[in-house]
Amino acid sequence: MIRLKVEKMSCGGCAKSVTRAVQSIEPNAGVDVDLGAKQVTLSGATGPADRIARAIVEAGYPAEPA
Template structure:
């Protein structure tokens, strides 16, 4: 499981975009977006770099990450 600090998320549409970008690399990923804290928790077996890259490619910079 990863916890990412993601900038640029301001609304439910942003949360949906981030979720879709993660699920594009792992359709079974569990994604929990906390807009207020700008954090995204992801339960996936895909490497962190691939998940972070997918989110960044969707237009949301990943500024910090941790493996939980």
């Protein structure tokens, strides 16, 4: 399980953008977005957390391992 802190998420559109970014790298990962905690939890992800965080950053949302 991988947890990432994603600071600038504030709405459902943000959650969808972040989910798309994650699934572009990890298409089979389960993605759970908690907008209140500004956290994304991935299950079944096989790649390193920093690579996934980089994809989220490229989508416009600062991300780092939680």
